[in-house]
Amino acid sequence: MVIVLIILLVISILLFGASFFQRDKVKELEQEFEHLQLSAMQEIYKLKKKMRVLEEELLQNDVQLTKSPNTDDEIDAQVIKKVMAKYQNGMTLEAIAQSENLTMLEVRTIVKNNERVLT
Known part of the structure; x- marks a missing residue:
């Protein structure tokens, strides 16, 4: 009985230690979300900049x-x-x-x- 308890204790310690080395999927998802958010913000900025240029050209033609x-x-x-x-x-x-x-x-x-x- 003592041997079974020792084996279970060793297995639990090994599994607990292994859990620290597993990849954290939540952190990966957060990083991916941040990357997508930054990409979207950059695209929006570029589109707004292009719109400003087009508006200026149209205004110059209307003067x-x-x-x-x-x-x-x-x-x-x-x-x-x-x-x-x-x-x-x-x-x-x-x-x-x-x-x-x-x-x-x-x-x-x-x-x-x-x-x-x-x-």
């Missing part, structure tokens, strides 16, 4: 070329795009006028004539 009411020459299309981009980013009209070397009236006119792009 109208306008004339200043005080001058006979047309304001360059590049200047209009720059002014509208700065206006969309929240710059004040005064700051835009100073940075683009335009008058306040010209900046207001550009913004007013191209405001439909913002809505």
